[in-house]
Amino acid sequence: xxxxxxxxxxxxxxxxxxxxxxxxxxxxxxxxxxxxxxxxxxxxxxxxxxxxxxxxxxxxxxxxxxxxxxxxxxxxxxxxxxxxxxxxxxxxxxxxxxxxxxxxxxxxxxxxxxxxxxxxxxxxxxxxxxxxxxxxxxxxxxxxxxxxxxxxxxxxxxxxxxxxxxxxxxxxxxxxxxxxxxxxxxxxxxxxxxxxxxxxxxxxxxxxxxxxxxxxxxxxxxxxxxxxxxxxxxxxxxxxxxxxxxxxxxxxxxxxxxxxxxxxxxxxxxxxxxxxxxxxxxxxxxxxxxxxxxxxxxxxxxxxxxxxxxxxxxxxxxxxxxxxxxxxxxxxxxxxxxxxxxxxxxxxxxxxxxxxxxxxxxxxxxxxxxxxxxxxxxxxxxxxxxxxxxxxxxxxxxxxxxxxxxxxxxxxxxxxxxxxxxxxxxxxxx
Amino acid sequence: xxxxxxxxxxxxxxxxxxxxxxxxxxxxxxxxxxxxxxxxxxxxxxxxxxxxxxxxxxxxxxxxxxxxxxxxxxxxxxxxxxxxxxxxxxxxxxxxxxxxxxxxxxxxxxxxxxxxxxxxxxxxxxxxxxxxxxxxxxxxxxxxxxxxxxxxxxxxxxxxxxxxxxxxxxxxxxxxxxxxxxxxxxxxxxxxxxxxxxxxxxxxxxxxxxxxxxxxxxxxxxxxxxxxxxxxxxxxxxxxxxxxxxxxxxxxxxxxxxxxxxxxxxxxxxxxxxxxxxxxxxxxxxxxxxxxxxxxxxxxxxxxxxxxxxxxxxxxxxxxxxxxxxxxxxxxxxxxxxxxxxxxxxxxxxxxxxxxxxxxxxxxxxxxxxxxxxxxxxxxxxxxxxxxxxxxxxxxxxxxxxxxxxxxxxxxxxxxxxxxxxxxxxxxxxxxxxxxxxxxxxxxxxx
Numbered sequence: 067x068x069x070x071x072x073x074x075x076x077x078x079x080x081x082x083x084x085x086x087x088x089x090x091x092x093x094x095x096x097x098x099x100x101x102x103x104x105x106x107x108x109x110x111x112x113x114x115x116x117x118x119x120x121x122x123x124x125x126x127x128x129x130x131x132x133x134x135x136x137x138x139x140x141x142x143x144x145x146x147x148x149x150x151x152x153x154x155x156x157x158x159x160x161x162x163x164x165x166x167x168x169x170x171x172x173x174x175x176x177x178x179x180x181x182x183x184x185x186x187x188x189x190x191x192x193x194x195x196x197x198x199x200x201x202x203x204x205x206x207x208x209x210x211x212x213x214x215x216x217x218x219x220x221x222x223x224x225x226x227x228x229x230x231x232x233x234x235x236x237x238x239x240x241x242x243x244x245x246x247x248x249x250x251x252x253x254x255x256x257x258x259x260x261x262x263x264x265x266x267x268x269x270x271x272x273x274x275x276x277x278x279x280x281x282x283x284x285x286x287x288x289x290x291x292x293x294x295x296x297x298x299x300x301x302x303x304x305x306x307x308x309x310x311x312x313x314x315x316x317x318x319x320x321x322x323x324x325x326x327x328x329x330x331x332x333x334x335x336x337x338x339x340x341x342x343x344x345x346x347x348x349x350x351x352x353x354x355x356x357x358x359x360x361x362x363x364x365x366x367x368x369x370x371x372x373x374x375x376x377x378x379x380x381x382x383x384x385x386x387x388x389x390x391x392x393x394x395x396x397x398x399x400x401x402x403x404x405x406x407x408x409x410x411x412x413x414x415x416x417x418x419x420x421x422x423x424x425x426x427x428x429x430x431x432x433x434x435x436x437x438x439x440x441x442x443x444x445x446x447x448x449x450x451x452x453x454x455x456x457x458x459x460x461x462x463x464x465x466x467x468x469x470x471x472x473x474x475x476x477x478x479x480x481x482x483x484x485x486x487x488x489x490x491x492x493x494x495x496x
Numbered sequence: 497x498x499x500x501x502x503x504x505x506x507x508x509x510x511x512x513x514x515x516x517x518x519x520x521x522x523x524x525x526x527x528x529x530x531x532x533x534x535x536x537x538x539x540x541x542x543x544x545x546x547x548x549x550x551x552x553x554x555x556x557x558x559x560x561x562x563x564x565x566x567x568x569x570x571x572x573x574x575x576x577x578x579x580x581x582x583x584x585x586x587x588x589x590x591x592x593x594x595x596x597x598x599x600x601x602x603x604x605x606x607x608x609x610x611x612x613x614x615x616x617x618x619x620x621x622x623x624x625x626x627x628x629x630x631x632x633x634x635x636x637x638x639x640x641x642x643x644x645x646x647x648x649x650x651x652x653x654x655x656x657x658x659x660x661x662x663x664x665x666x667x668x669x670x671x672x673x674x675x676x677x678x679x680x681x682x683x684x685x686x687x688x689x690x691x692x693x694x695x696x697x698x699x700x701x702x703x704x705x706x707x708x709x710x711x712x713x714x715x716x717x718x719x720x721x722x723x724x725x726x727x728x729x730x731x732x733x734x735x736x737x738x739x740x741x742x743x744x745x746x747x748x749x750x751x752x753x754x755x756x757x758x759x760x761x762x763x764x765x766x767x768x769x770x771x772x773x774x775x776x777x778x779x780x781x782x783x784x785x786x787x788x789x790x791x792x793x794x795x796x797x798x799x800x801x802x803x804x805x806x807x808x809x810x811x812x813x814x815x816x817x818x819x820x821x822x823x824x825x826x827x828x829x830x831x832x833x834x835x836x837x838x839x840x841x842x843x844x845x846x847x848x849x850x851x852x853x854x855x856x857x858x859x860x861x862x863x864x865x866x867x868x869x870x871x872x873x874x875x876x877x878x879x880x881x882x883x884x885x886x887x888x889x890x891x892x893x894x895x896x897x898x899x900x901x902x903x904x905x906x907x908x909x910x911x912x913x914x915x916x917x918x919x920x921x922x923x924x925x926x927x928x929x930x931x932x933x934x935x936x937x938x939x940x941x942x943x
Contacts, residue, residue: 094533095865095866096510096511096512096513097862097863097866131499131501132499132500132501132503135794136785136790136794139784139785140785140852141503143785143852143855143856144785144851144852144855144856145506145856145859146855146856146858146859146860146863147856147859147863148860148863148864163863164859164863165509165510165859165862165863166507166510167506167507167508167509167510168506168507169507170506170507171503171504171505174500174503174504177499177500178499181498182499194794194795194797195797197797197798197822198793198794198797198799198800200822201797201798201799201800201820201821201822204800204822205753205800206800208752209648209751209752209753210647210648211643211646211647269510282500285499286498315646315750316646317642317643317646318639348583348588349579349583350576350579350580350583355576355579359575362632365636365639365640365643366564366636366640368640368643388643390636390639391639417580417584420584421580421583421584424583424584424585424586425583425586425587425588427586428586428587428603428604428605431537431605432537432603432867432869435535435536435537435866435867435868435869436867437866
């Protein structure tokens with residue numbers, strides 16, 4: 067068993083304004099990954115402003131004091147780089163991987179939009195990107211069968227007022243109501259150096275990166291009163307299952323079973339990660355063996371189980387199956403629930419455990435096989451747990467999970483009394 | 497001022513290098529490997545000349561069914577035992593199919609690679625292919641395709657392909673088949689195709705730390721029990737352009753977006769204009785900064801994204817633009833897109849745009865070719881298209897040296913806005929009138 071999941075050097079520094087800088091040198095390829103985690107996500111959004119953190123992420127590509135509209139993309143791509151950004155309930159990350167000689171350009175661009183976005187932000191840009199985001203919502207959630215499952219599961223899992231109650235994409239009504247002043251304030255509140263982690267991985271020396279970080283970010287002012295998101299650590303059990311059935315334009319019945327488990331980064335979440343792999347990853351998983359192969363009530367490519375890596379509240383664990391032709395939603399739901407229930411009562415065998423750990427090992431090293439994968443991982447651990455080196459603990463923690471822990475955790479958090487079941491029915495049979 | 501106004505220039509460029517390539521005849525087949533020192537993860541990929549182009553017309557989707565059937569048990573163990581054995585190594589069998597090849601691969605920590613290749617070969621060379629299992633897998637695949645075809649896109653893609661290449665030809669039908677073609681396959685189709693194409697040695701691609709990998713042992717496992725030589729692969733296919741632009745409307749009642757697929761035939765992969773054509777496609781629609789994405793997304797806000805590019809296989813190619821636009825702006829989005837293609841064909845590209853496109857394409861060779869999976873895919877390109885070991889280094893030079901005249905000439909020669917087929921999958925009742933009034937071409941309704 068490896069004693070570390072991160073066998074590369076990690077060096078850290080903190081600028082006077084609070085920006086944390088993480089560097090992991092690796093000269094294997096002439097490329098460097100630059101990654102910024104801002105500790106702001108949709109969990110910070112108040113009622114009436116759902117979708118704002120994500121819409122804001124779009125605005126970050128639309129120009130800043132020294133960078134013209136759309137020039138950010140042009141400069142990174144014109145350097146041979148790849149770039150993107152994502153927003154989730156917990157955080158917003160921005161990242162680019164460039165040939166190593168363009169490291170300084172990437173840092174200059176990130177500093178300019180951290181320190182100089184507001185003067186460049188116009189009503190026209192906001193209106194344009196609001197339309198783009200509304201099209202993103204249509205494309206990803208509204209125009210595809212089952213596309214809104216996640217939007218429906220969240221409010222079933224988390225009560226009103228909980229920071230995970232609403233989805234990151236937000237509501238059309240809130241997006242329509244978004245005004246410029248709110249976004250200016252959003253940037254001034256959250257896009258400050260002491261709310262961010264800058265990670266650089268690849269063909270660069272730590273001393274060089276620290277000096278460049280100080281040069282470009284060092285004079286940006288900190289803010290000492292960043293408001294915290296609502297606390298969602300404790301979610302009271304309702305004691306009764308939540309059930310929602312949707313009739314929609316879908317090709318077959320589909321069932322989602324979801325539970326609140328433990329927060330990402332806790333020992334309990336490590337157990338749930340292994341448990342989800344035993345339950346729903348691969349043809350050797352319990353769901354595949356029981357529902358797709360054994361009883362043959364589920365479509366083989368569409369069974370699965372996974373945890374959602376959220377760190378600020380008990381995170382969702384989701385299992386799903388889609389009915390084979392002629393199989394009713396009721397029968398499928400019963401089959402799915404039975405397999406989930408058995409995690410507490412039918413002990414996981416050594417072979418099941420070894421299989422899950424082998425698949426997780428490969429998944430871990432796949433994430434580590436690129437500089438961008440490593441940079442995002444280090445940024446996560448620095449942001450959420452205060453220390454990038456804790457990334458090295460994750461793989462050993464998975465590998466030390468026992469069958470007894472899985473049974474105990476299943477009994478603790480996967481009980482039928484606290485279960486969310488979401489079922490889709492094809493419209494004509496409803 | 498707390499920000500530095502001056503944009504920094506680049507530092508000293510690092511030399512570009514593609515990992516050292518090893519080619520070896522071993523165990524009765526060919527091995528092509530790349531050395532990735534220190535890499536914990538390794539990929540082995542068996543490349544077979546059994547792509548969709550090998551399927552007969554009417555049998556499309558056969559390769560996809562066979563790919564799944566390989567895992568339904570082997571001469572040595574049943575399906576469950578096989579799944580447990582291979583997943584205990586930390587990998588699943590990953591299969592891929594394109595027009596030119598069939599690929600099956602494993603990805604594992606490097607010390608497990610030999611065991612994983614042994615299991616891969618067991619499934620490819622000695623699958624059980626029990627008739628009852630094959631029929632069930634076929635039905636499951638037909639259902640899976642029906643599920644997929646409920647999404648926007650597959651029907652539009654199929655309509656475009658049929659219109660460009662002719663539905664009488666295999667290459668005018670969907671690469672993975674459609675729900676009906678798969679449902680109509682019989683067991684013998686699968687078993688005959690297997691014995692014809694899956695028992696030839698093929699090429700074993702390996703990406704990993706070769707100091708910790710025994711290539712001869714891998715070759716011995718991958719090629720055991722194989723026979724038969726390479727088969728004739730056929731030359732480029734002449735595909736005529738249409739004389740007039742046309743619109744094909746695929747109805748999707750209630751759709752909140754219209755799915756756009758615009759295209760025409762273009763040259764095959766070995767055409768001498770491949771590089772300037774790629775760059776012309778990049779300027780027009782291949783990068784986030786492209787003309788189409790700028791106009792349709794950033795200026796008009798009609799879409800979340802729009803892409804256009806030339807794509808090519810050994811025997812044929814096509815230029816295609818794809819997007820999803822809000823239903824209400826379907827016609828104006830089409831007018832703008834066709835207008836931009838027309839301007840690019842007529843006016844060529846500017847030095848400023850080309851500078852971004854060639855740097856981006858060249859830089860991506862450093863940035864995107866990092867993981868063993870990505871390197872294995874690059875090696876696959878070498879084999880399928882008969883390219884030399886230094887291909888990626890040469891490609892980089894060709895990209896960086898392409899000038900405005902060459903790329904503009906490629907745009908003028910290989911873009912055909914007047915011959916485009918415009919497929920729109922959307923709510924016909926809402927958009928039909930607008931499409932007729934847009935005057936972009938004859939409007940046909942897809943059956």
